[in-house]
Amino acid sequence: MRDEEDEVGGEDFDYEALAAQHVSWRRALGLFRPYGGRLVFILGLIFASSLAGVAAPFLLRAIIDTALPAGDLGLLALLAGGLIALSGTGTVIGVLQGLATAKIGQAIMHDLRVRVFAHLQSLSLGFFTATRTGEVQARIANDIGGLQALVTHTATDMTRNISVVVMTMIAMLMLEWRLALISFLVIPLAVWISHRVGRLREELTYEQRLRVADMSSMVQESLSISGIILARTMGRTTHLTRRFVDTSQRVAALDVRAHTAGQWQWAVIDLLLQILPAVTLLFGGLLMSPGGTAVTIGTLVAMIALQEQLLWPLEEVLNAGVQIKTTRALFARIFEYLDRPAEIRERPDAVTLDRATLRGAVRLENVRFAYTPSQPPTLDGVSIDIPAGSHVALVGATGSGKTTLGYLLARLYDVDSGAIRYDGIDVRDLSFQSLTDMLGVVTQDPTLFNATIADNLRFAKPDASPDDLVAAAKVAQIHDTIAALPDGYDTRVGERGYRFSGGEKQRLSLARTILRHPRVLLLDEATSALDTATERAMSHALDTLAKERTTITIAHRLSTVRHADQIIVLDGGRVVEQGRHEDLLARGGTYAALVRASQ
Structure with missing residues (x-):
């Protein structure tokens, strides 16, 4: 068995081939299948929350263009009450969604840990003689734990944010289609940059997990009772500490690279999203000029509000896309174990002998x-x-x-x-x-x-x-x-x-x-x-x-x-x-x- 460190750094290591062999998004989404009913409930909450969010700017426009100019306090109170009701509804929905997603996420993590543990029990002794105990521990604890954010928060947050983005884009088109199209011009470029950053961080994440497994194995071997006895009787405690320092430094360096790779590209996305309101105000002003088609101040304020409502979830969707790409590396490590053939199997028609009749x-x-x-x-x-x-x-x-x-x-x-x-x-x-x-x-x-x-x-x-x-x-x-x-x-x-x-x-x-x-x-x-x-x-x-x-x-x-x-x-x-x-x-x-x- 080749050393994993050599595989990562050598010509034979091909992470993309490994991931393609073991990971598909259909397989990853299959983890959610047993919880379909509860997921439908969460999707309903997400839709209701998104609907409440896009309704608020229209109430705001009515306040600015109708209630305030007319001095209609009754209408103003009604519209303000509607804004308050929408805020309260969004808060309640957010709490319910958080509770439901946390329970489903933990259930999926539990199922995956049990599947991996049970599958490892079916492998022959040869697997365990060739695999470090710390490596097995790292995959069950750290790698599956690393997926927790994805299944507990990222997936549902991304679904909610996509729903908000889509419904907000529809609302913007209904409000003023020309300003809406100007806002949408940045989306393709932002998605392309996000995809590149995700691909860059994915392989770094896989290598980082290998090094974390190295550190876990070193701790397991060196800080066991037999390891402590060996190190002290051989006078090698300083040597082991130096080895741990080197490994820890490599883990820290990879962690920094995995989290900061593509930082400049991501800064471009931030810049585009930050200048978008200014561009919208400029074009809105041109449309409000004597030669342009009339756009009311209320429409422009509502558009800016919708735009703000679009930009934050859009950035979250792009960021979640990067996170999902990096978690593909974790899926690769976990599914690699699950795909190992179980050499020791109990046959479906296995013979069960009566204990009282056993002869030996x-x-x-x-x-x-x-x-x-x-x-x-x-x-x-x-x-x-x-x-x-x-x-x-x-x-x-x-x-x-x-x-x-x-x-x-x-x-x-x-x-x-x-x-x-x-x-x-x-x-x-x-x-x-x-x-x-x-x-x-x-x-x-x-x-x-x-x-x-x-x-x-x-x-x-x-x-x-x-x-x-x-x-x-x-x-x-x-x-x-x-x-x-x-x-x-x-x-x-x-x-x-x-x-x-x-x-x-x-x-x-x-x-x-x-x-x-x-x-x-x-x-x-x-x-x-x-x-x-x-x-x-x-x-x-x-x-x-x-x-x-x-x-x-x-x-x-x-x-x-x-x-x-x-x-x-x-x-x-x-x-x-x-x-x-x-x-x-x-x-x-x-x-x-x-x-x-x-x-």
Whole structure:
């Protein structure tokens, strides 16, 4: 995977091609489709507000040309009351519209965040091994958050302002078409300039978001507990600070460029809009001259009022157009994730097994797998038969394919060819629920959330009772340690469980898995951080536990698998030996060499 920084700065990066592949305005507008009824209500409010706005100048003209010259106080009061009523109506409509758009905007943001999060859950482990955690966080939090202004305010404000502009232009034509046409001459040029500025800022916004993701990743990696420990023990805190300063400066510089690009072009628009009233007054004066067609003072004042009412929303529409162009860059980043194919899918007709009937028989049939098509296979032609209730150990030198086989058993990847079957059912045909009921996994580096011990255990079984937690903890040889803590099972474990030792985290992870009572238990170096006494006690507990289930142990420490019913020896992604400990030692092959090397 190429570094994103190189892509942006190198010849291979083509933002426009990326955006064209993932973004269309039809797709973006599709986000609003579930809220069609409420959007119609908002459009009605916008139309009513625009109608009230364009009516005010006509009342103003009647006051100046009719009520005031005639000294008709009754008519004056009526027209002034109409202006007040229009102002009050506009205020009420504005409040209602603001509430409605805020609710719809937040609902759309919620839907989009959930869609991205749920889709990422369906991607294979390969996506996450090649993608920085900070990058994922930036797209879900920052990029989707950056769209909030668009869906909450910009879209509806632009619709309202377009409505005001159109209705105001019609009113100006009805009032005095010649002055109206003079006012309209600036619009095409302003729209063209606005489009150019939007295109200029769009690509800068995309690059800016990449750099923000760099900064987010740096914070996530450097300020985690493991990052702090590494930096301080290596004496590299100053170096990390300098790196952060450099990244932050790049983000700040790009932010300035993204917001100020095209500033001179935009100044031209401002200038044109500011001189327009003066031009209108000049031509209005010519029309009022003895040689011109009569234009009343009231008409000219009303035209200037309509013009003011046109210029502000027109400028807002142009500015919103620039914002919408720049948010296309955010859509590109978000839709790029949504368009990634979900490698791990549950089939529509997936098989759901009755938990009570699960046996735990596992069979691998000529399994072949490579992480990328260009690499040689990590596993090639692996066939293993694991009877229900047996204990099988997978051993081999580093890089032999043991951990990869564990990933395939847990369906974190799918096999390229061959099949893995549980109780005779291909794992790809099983429902996700049946697979999690069947298989429990304990890894060498367990993950604990920054929550209480009880919450971490209940992640496996939310309805577990306190007695269930204690029973699982006792099997995992961790209950006495927990009970000795001041807060017991309500003790918070800290970030990634750093309040506990490696062995304690492994035992907590084992207790969490035991709580689910899986029929197949996959232990990937699950006791590697235990001392000899604890490992012996754990082994006894696991032996008791294994009587009720199938156990698959991935081990580097061969002392932990001597009593396995079957030992599978992997080398170069192939099964080279299998049998019991004593038989394999007597054979004097690969396994015997591994045992000698470990002594």
